[in-house]
Amino acid sequence: LAHLADQDIEAVILDHGLPGMNGLQTLGRLRENFPDVPVIMLTGLNDAETAVQALRAGADDYLTKPFELKRLFDLLRQARVTRKEAPAKVKPASKSGNKTTLHSNNPQLRQLLGHLAKAAKLDSTILLTGESGTGKTYFAREIHRLSPRAPEEFITVSCPALPRELLESELFGHERGAFTGATASRAGRFEQASKGTLFLDEIGDLPQELQPKLLNVLQDREFFRVGGSKMLQTSARVIAATNVNLRSRVEEGSFREDLYYRLNIIELRIPSLRERREDIPDLAETILEQIASRRGSEGWSLTPRAHEVLKDFDWPGNVRQLENVLERATAFAEKDSLHADDFLPLLEGRREGGQVTGSGVAAGTGGLTLQEVERAAFIQTYLRTGKNKARTARELGISERSVYNLLGRHGLK
Template sequence: MSRPKRRTRLLIADDDSITRRVLSNAFESAGISSELYENGEDLIGSIHDEALVCLLDLNMPGKGGLDCLSEIKETYPMIEVIMLTSVDRAAEALQAIRNGAFDYLTKPFDPNELIHTVQLAMQASQQARENQDLRQAISMPSQILDVKGSSPKMKRVFRLLDRLGGSEDLVLLTGESGTGKTLLAKAIHQKSLRRDAPFVSVSCPSLPRELLESEMFGHEKGAFSGAINRRLGRADLADGGTLFLDEIGDIPLELQAKLLTFIQDKSYFRVGGEKLVHSDVRLVAATNRDLRESVEKGMFREDLYYRLNVLPLEIPPLRERLEDLPDLLEHFVSRFAQRQRVKPPRVDPSVLVKLRQSSWPGNIREFENVVIRALTLREREDILLPEDFDVLSGVKSETQMQDDAGVSSLAGKRLDEIEKAAIEQTLALCGNKKSAAAKMLGIAEKSIYNKVKKYGLETDEGGASS
């Protein structure tokens, strides 16, 4: 089945053909495709909900920029609008900002500044859409995003989410890369009273240190070469909502003092600015580093560490909750099938045996990639087999698996002890699902119910395995 063509995310309306061509070439060089319109009526008539940003000339004949802005925000509130204007119409541009425009730029514009502004607006639009999706998926903790699991460790994480969401204090999420810290940060936001306000993230290691301060706190016009307009930072954009500082352990030492002041007072100066700016945000931070160790090495301020470590929540690595593999596998197989618009394949029970052999150093992110690769390259359309998972990192030997299970040798054990251990371990492997465990053991489902009762096997909640 052919997939529908993805529609352009940037729409541009300007009555000057030369300006349209210059804009198109500038965005094309940055890898951003655009749709061009010579007036506001044509853009409004062609707008679609896959668009992220509209770039409008403020002064167009017929339907002008302000009129277009009003219609776009009424019909497509999550599409961001940027206005292009001349210096002598700055008052109208400011009115556009009050009416909901993301930003405005004056002609002649700097191409780099324009591209950067559009990229920020695209991110803001995507975050607004993600927030809407989050609100629709928040009914049950175990259904939040891709953070799946019914293991005791994940049940504890889910129990804490409600408490953390109800607090206004700073949350520090710790854990290895790929454990789902960003997803849990979004879940905390959606469980808070700020759920209808923006969720804005800053990836500390992804930006050069000379740009990180400007990205986080914004800059004033003329603050540095190329700063031809005032730029709002992520702290501005998150006002009233949640600001997520991802991998905060990588933030440069010279910026940590300013961040400490912001955490304490929720105020800051834009780069090149003299006016103190206030932003009402709830802060959530995440790191895969041992911040206490970074403090001891002089790489992280001790006072900032204590400011961050108010409500810590550690996310367990996947190797410590292998009983969640069945839920995760089912989730990723189902999502893959939905995206491909195909029927999900059956999963051979022995697939889980092979998946348990990996230590999963890349955690959920690695697990998802492995499942997607196996689904894409599988030999048979109707079933997923162990041989489809041909490359797994950190695979344990049989001896290591026996040691992990406390079964170094079967010699000398009674048959009923061996049977009890086999049933108990298989149930754990299958997430306490008796039908799957019976199939893997090659016995009738009725038999496993009888044996569970016979051996008194229980779940962590104190009841018989179900």
Template sequence: MANTPKKVLIVDDEPSLRMLVRAVLEDAGWEVFEADSGEKALEIFPSISVHVALVDMRMDGMNGTELMEKLHESEPDLPVIMLTAYGNVGSAVVAMKQGAYDYLTKPADNEELKAVLNKAWEYSRLLDENARLKSAATDNVRMIGNSRGMLQVKELVDQAGPSEATILILGESGTGKELVAEGLHRASPRADKPLVKVNCAALPADLLESELFGYVKGAFTGAATNKPGRFQLASGGTLFLDEIGEMDPVLQAKILRALQEKIVEPLGSVSPVETDVRIIAATNRDLKAEVEKGNFREDLYYRLSVLEIQIPPLRERTDDIPLLVSFLLEKLGKKNNKKVRTVSPAFLESLTRYDWPGNVRELENVLERAVILSRSERLGPDLLPPQIVSGSTPRTPTVQEPRQPQNTGTGDKSASLDDAEKQALIAALEANNSHRERTAEALGISRRTLQYKLKKYGLTRRS
């Protein structure tokens, strides 16, 4: 899709507006299709393939909202942008709740027009890419993301998966270390054998030892039968040691022996048992630092880190968030018996500007909460927890906000707030040389919201 022209359908009964928009968009590289009514748009729509529709709210015959519903019947994910007069913004907002991607007020600013359509095209591109990922028969389809960091991870998985090398996966909690381990196992010749997982932080040292190596009958009180350990259960396959940085040093020595000699000794047994497993380990700790502190054996570290795979935190690959959201929405919708198709631009913007200390695991929890609370097929920012919304604004504003006038207790409070907002807009415009995009970014609002507020306070380019 990225190598094909961006295509838009313009539906408006004003020939002059269609001509103007066509000129602006064709100059920006778009392929433009036109219709002068909703009925005409439905007539030509099956024969064209467009990425975005730009639809007038008020037309003779079928109106914009009715046309959007018809278009979505045949192509549910088509981004539809509404064109509306300045005085009818409320109707456009209602249309967004019914499934419109965004709206523009007439006459639309040329730069804003191109910016909004480009965002809608990118949204359409991401949906197509996510569909491709879901249908692709690849081992690593669950490692969602096309950011540079994730592409490097996928490449390492593809290269190292078929080998017998011991691999150490590094990354913060919630980044998906277990998914990478699964990808490595599926890409290996051992894929038809077991992948056995052990969380080394979940059990105390003595219980972990019996889980890993097993025990024989009578080894300790309560050992009524022989029990094979995880090494034996993973025979011929892969043993994934998660959070290995938490392992007791005494047990580390036994793991090292199992790696070097390929044998384990069940508790209470005098006969070692041969093992045939590939070890994949993971940790959120800096093992080099732990070695220097004496908390982790240096020889075991070098045994484990034949190849290291570093998974980037979510805050360093925010470009992957739209893909992750699309993938997780389908999964969570099925899990919670909810039909949720998409999210609003404001919802997605909040997600991409939050730091995500809990990484993908936190993102999934936030999305599941929103899916459970949703009453429509589209998630809005009202469904986000307060910390996500408050954390979505820049920590250090690029312009200094003007002092708000003190409320003396007299006069109209709403007028005072409006005046303060107007002064803030003026100060931000001056600080950014009237550049609309930089001003919107400095204020932590979208360009569309800035355009609305400038019109509200009469702060046009001319004024």
């Protein structure tokens, strides 16, 4: 530390096993006083936890002992290049975009938003975890918006959406003639997002054959196009997301442990909707405003009873399911206000103690009027039959003319 204060040091190779103050403690002092000096941390074999802690604390990279000198020199060169180019390659975020616009009444999510804002300022790889439909793509975009890379590209790649051969080309690009149908060269997403952010959705589904290549990019920032011989470089910031337990995938042998640690520098877990029920009314109102804006309509309000119905549902599909239910409910709404019975036919069950069975029909009146129960049962049957009036009539044991009358009475024509 004294040498750094007195001399112009271009890089630091830091051994974790130092006497007195250990490597992580020294790293903290280095980053506090000399934030721009590249640091490579040396760790022992099978000491992955220390390596992850070092990366989280600001080390540019790490090496496990024993190692080849060439590998050390390569890491030093890459760290120097990355830090030297960072100010020129990454533009500062606009002053209007440096605060999150997300708000929550839930303490767990409020804490997450604080961590998200801090993580956005760093250039570390981020792993977003949480159930399907919790909004991981939305949070990834928010991280990008709050980061110094905000003016640059935000590119999304869904790992399970493409077969292995096409996914490799999508990520890394290909040269002409690399495979059947490759009639022209194409830049991959790592090239296109080089100054911005690359979001890898459902990273747990990344084929095992591509995992070493992704690991190499995260480590060395270098890669080849499919069928190419020229080494390309990227400075893309990577955000990955998964709804599976990657640690379990590592133990099963279907996901590389070293790749897991490279991705899991900063982990942010997105809570499910049932873990933050207090946010559901405000979230529903926001979604309704978005639906009204898309349709060019005046919008809808939710009655207090409708709020309770939405809060009482478990939402296994999370925010995505809530959006779907609100889209469908507004399609059949009679007026500009949405009532409890507008939602009952659309919900597949509520948590134990609620008043909706697995089929979605009220198990008891729960304070609903007879007209509300009748409307809910009719709409449910009408939707379940695909809006087939003849089938609806048969299932309800009424005439087809009665179906038309009920459609008119409930404003569904």
